[in-house]
Amino acid sequence: MEKGIKGEAGYENVDVFKNILTSMLLNESVYMPFVHIMLPMNVDNSMMFSEIWIDPDDEKKQGSSQGSSKEERKAKILVKFDIKDVGFFDLIILHQNARVDMQIFCPEKVIKIDKTIKTGLKEILERNGLAVSTISVEKSNSPISISEVFPKIYERKNTVNVRV
Secondary structure, X not given: OHHHHOOOOOHHHHHHHHHHHHHHHEEEEOOEEEEEEEEEEEEOOEEEEEEEEEEEEEEOOOOOOOOOOHHHOEEEEEEEEEXXXXXXXXXXXXXXXXXXXXXXXXXXXXXXXXXXXHHHHHHHHHHOOOEEEEEEEEEOOOOOOHHHHOHHHHHHHOOOOOOO
C-alpha cells in the first residue's frame, strides 16, 4: 500500500491506492449515523491503534428547526486508543461554537501526570482556535461502550453490534 501511494506501482495508480486506504480507514454507512475512522499509527517507535467515532449532529438547541445554523450544531466525538506498553484510553469530546469540553479516561499509571495532560491538551486546542470549557482526566475502570457515549445509536431500530 505504501509503495502504491508513493507511486512505485505507477504514478497513474496513486489515486487508486489513496482511495483504497481511505476506504479501509474510514467507514461511512447509511446504516450507521456516525463517522467511524480507524487509525493505526507508529508514534515515536511506539505502536498505537485508534478508533474515532463522530456524531456531527449530536444535539440541537431547544426549539431549533431542522434547518438550524452551523453555530447551533453540537458534535460529539469518541476517541478510543491503545498505546503499546501504556494501555487503553477513552476520550470524549463535545464541540460547539468553537468551545470544547473534554473527558479523558486513562490507565492508572498515567493519572500521575494529569496536570501535564490537561496543560498539553489545552495548549493544543487553543493553538488551533478552540476555547476550552473543561478538561477532566480520570482513571479508566473499564472501556467505555459506544452506546454509553452515543445512546441514539439504538434509535430507529438501527443498531450496531460492535465491541471495541
